[in-house]
Amino acid sequence: MTADIRATARTTEPAPPAREFRPARPPRRGRFGVHIFLSAVSLLFLAPLLLAVYASLRPYEETAQHGYFSFPKKLSFDYYREAYTESGMGKYFMNTLIIAVPAVIITLFLAAFVAFAVARINIRGSLALLMFFTAGNLLPPQVLVTPLYVLFLKIDLPWWMSDSMSLYDSYWAVILVNIGFQVGFCVFVLANFMRTLPKEILEAAIVDGAGVWTQFWRITLPLCRPAIAALATLEFTWIYNDFLWALIFISNPDKLPITSSLNNLRGQFFTDYNLLAAGSVLVALPTILVFLLLQRHFIAGLTLGSSKG
Amino acid sequence: MPQKTARRAGRRATARRFTRRDIAVLGVLLGIPVLLDIVIVWGPALASVGLSFTSWDGIGDIHWVGGDNYENLVEDYPAFWPAVRHNLLWIAFLGLVATPFGLFLAVLIDRGVRFSRFYQSVLYMPVVLSLAVVGFMAQLLLGTDQGVVNTILDNRNDPVDWLGDSSINLWMMMLAASWRHTGYVMILYLAGLKSVDPALKEAAAIDGANERQTFFRVTLPTLRPVNVIVGVITVIEALRAFDIVYAVNKGRNGLELLSVLITDNIIGEASRIGFGSAIAVFLLAVSLGFIVTFLVQELRGAREK
Numbered sequence A: 001m002t003a004d005i006r007a008t009a010r011t012t013e014p015a016p017p018a019r020e021f022r023p024a025r026p027p028r029r030g031r032f033g034v035h036i037f038l039s040a041v042s043l044l045f046l047a048p049l050l051l052a053v054y055a056s057l058r059p060y061e062e063t064a065q066h067g068y069f070s071f072p073k074k075l076s077f078d079y080y081r082e083a084y085t086e087s088g089m090g091k092y093f094m095n096t097l098i099i100a101v102p103a104v105i106i107t108l109f110l111a112a113f114v115a116f117a118v119a120r121i122n123i124r125g126s127l128a129l130l131m132f133f134t135a136g137n138l139l140p141p142q143v144l145v146t147p148l149y150v151l152f153l154k155i156d157l158p159w160w161m162s163d164s165m166s167l168y169d170s171y172w173a174v175i176l177v178n179i180g181f182q183v184g185f186c187v188f189v190l191a192n193f194m195r196t197l198p199k200e201i202l203e204a205a206i207v208d209g210a211g212v213w214t215q216f217w218r219i220t221l222p223l224c225r226p227a228i229a230a231l232a233t234l235e236f237t238w239i240y241n242d243f244l245w246a247l248i249f250i251s252n253p254d255k256l257p258i259t260s261s262l263n264n265l266r267g268q269f270f271t272d273y274n275l276l277a278a279g280s281v282l283v284a285l286p287t288i289l290v291f292l293l294l295q296r297h298f299i300a301g302l303t304l305g306s307s308k309g
Numbered sequence B: 001m002p003q004k005t006a007r008r009a010g011r012r013a014t015a016r017r018f019t020r021r022d023i024a025v026l027g028v029l030l031g032i033p034v035l036l037d038i039v040i041v042w043g044p045a046l047a048s049v050g051l052s053f054t055s056w057d058g059i060g061d062i063h064w065v066g067g068d069n070y071e072n073l074v075e076d077y078p079a080f081w082p083a084v085r086h087n088l089l090w091i092a093f094l095g096l097v098a099t100p101f102g103l104f105l106a107v108l109i110d111r112g113v114r115f116s117r118f119y120q121s122v123l124y125m126p127v128v129l130s131l132a133v134v135g136f137m138a139q140l141l142l143g144t145d146q147g148v149v150n151t152i153l154d155n156r157n158d159p160v161d162w163l164g165d166s167s168i169n170l171w172m173m174m175l176a177a178s179w180r181h182t183g184y185v186m187i188l189y190l191a192g193l194k195s196v197d198p199a200l201k202e203a204a205a206i207d208g209a210n211e212r213q214t215f216f217r218v219t220l221p222t223l224r225p226v227n228v229i230v231g232v233i234t235v236i237e238a239l240r241a242f243d244i245v246y247a248v249n250k251g252r253n254g255l256e257l258l259s260v261l262i263t264d265n266i267i268g269e270a271s272r273i274g275f276g277s278a279i280a281v282f283l284l285a286v287s288l289g290f291i292v293t294f295l296v297q298e299l300r301g302a303r304e305k
Helices: A002-012 A016-021 A031-056 A060-066 A078-086 A089-119 A126-138 A142-154 A171-195 A199-207 A212-223 A225-241 A244-249 A258-268 A273-293 A295-307 B002-015 B020-051 B068-076 B080-110 B116-128 B131-142 B148-153 B169-194 B198-206 B211-222 B224-240 B243-249 B258-267 B273-304
Strands: none
Touching (some): A031 B116, A060 A273, A078 A089, A089 A126, A089 B020, A126 B020, A142 A171, A142 B258, A199 A212, A225 A273, A244 B258, A295 B116, B080 B169, B116 B169, B211 B224
16 A cells, blocks of 8 residues: 555655746745645545445445446345344444443542652652553553453452453453553653643642542543543543454453444455455544544544643 | 733732642552553563663572573574574565555555545554454465465465465565555555645746646655654564564564564563573564653644644
């Protein structure tokens, strides 16, 4: 994909038409070439997605005979219905919600308090605390997997919390790991954000006798609403897309979240790629919708941690 | 004047000791996340180091074997060095191709072309996709018999096995990973570029610098904090790469990565936990090297503030 992009880059970058405009409109030089280049790159970036949608709308026999890149004779949403009903995707979506919603809320709450402690009140070792969390988030997950697996197997839960009677193979395991792992990133971003808030508001509150909790919950948190919204969008996407944790900590295929269940779908329909395409589009749809609807938040979340770092 | 006294009073109040309730709140709400981070992240990381010196199959007794796992890893495990090489290639590819390309796109869009919002949205759409879905899309595009690329190349008689041929499949995976990485890098640089003071560029222009000189001598150096973050993300993403190759062929046949070897050894049939941990420790050591560099930079930034 990108190889093609590069090739286009080389051919359109010098942009012959742009040179012709040069004497007439010097400040706008290169605009035309830039547009051709950006449209070409955009098209290439969209192509895999569009292709998956296209394939999912066509019967398998047709693409098997003519390939995915052929003119359609028949288009229908049948595969979507089939993917949704026959593979029980509704159930997997539900599993994802059970994991992602509490994980996002608890992560943000805990991270906001740590960030508050690090950035807004003078406690000893706040920098060390920040490093402790930030570095933790950067470790490769595979380094943590084995000891966690062993630990979770050893922790018993009552039957009403987990039908496997242990932390292993329960939603709790995946929720906990996601929280533990993601808190670091949110602390980093929120601490950076809170440093930019005016100190005077907090000082005035302290003069009025506000305790730590009031300073956090009533004074600081409301000011962080944009950052929290941004992180919520981002964290939901990440936890939704998680693949490894669920794969390792859940053994009952019925409990898998939607992304990890894609592998199951593959086993079920290994011959019918078009059905799998429909499944993939369905899996990708929620994050794409979140992205399109909350684009501003999503991007703010990614950049909050960097531009002020 | 009244403002000044208020500020002075505020400073005194900040220095004031916490009440008992404050200490309870701090204790609980800092205690829980710290404990969680120790149990979920740092404890297991340390435990991995410990397990790497044992020969454990996950069920029986744990035997201390010293550095045997590391010796076996380096000398007798055929998949190890290829995996190291693949990970290094992955870092190099993201760092030398995807990251500069993302920067290039950001610079183009930042110049204020029309429809820039549309281009932005399209270019970072892949960032929200799960790598498992990306892996599947790679199959749709690169499949042997009906794959789009082979259809366009029209080589039905002698199709290229983009994902199966171990001499090219890694490159295809790196391209697919770049598809997401480029958009991510572009967002970060776009945000950074917006915060560059335009007066700097004007000053450079007045001094007679052309666009290229202005970019490399003025803009890029002021983007230093973003550069550091992008660098860290690039390396860490490359070291963590897993989902995408696992979704394509479980990371076999030319797609061996360190993360895959770890997973195979500890949750595979063999369940060689000690050995898998040794690989994990190797990965941990490399990652920590980069993480520490990043933190030192952050620390310096925080001190300057």
